[in-house]
Amino acid sequence: MQCREGCGACCVAPSITSSIPGMPGGKPAGVACIHLTSDRRCGIFHSPQRPRVCAEFMADEEVCGGSAEEAVRILSWWEQATA
Template sequence: MNCRVGCGACCIAPSITSPIPGMPEGKPAGVRCIQLDQHNLCLLFGKPERPQVCSQFHATPDVCGDNREIAIWLITSLEQQTS
């Protein structure tokens, strides 16, 4: 599965504990990443400063569902189960 352009669920729903440029402490779950632009595209995509955890994420149907709203719900649910 390829990422849905403009989704951004993986940049909003989960917590990220590694530093992100502009967010040196990472980001809490449910908080929009500062590197997500107005079109829900990652400003760090393909750049070396992109956190490794972000680079390693792969969209899959069980995590991303059929649309953005389901993706946010699924990722939020996974976050709550692993916190």
């Protein structure tokens, strides 16, 4: 599965504990990364500064569902289940 254009769920729903440029402490779950653009794309997608956890995330129907809204629900559930 390819990332869904304009989704951005993986940039909002999960917490990220590793350092992100401009967010040295990472980000909490439910908070948009500061690099999420207005068209819901990663502004540092091709940057070597992109956190490893972000680079290793792969879109999958099991995690991303059939829509951006469903992706947020699924990723939020996984975040809570693994907290």
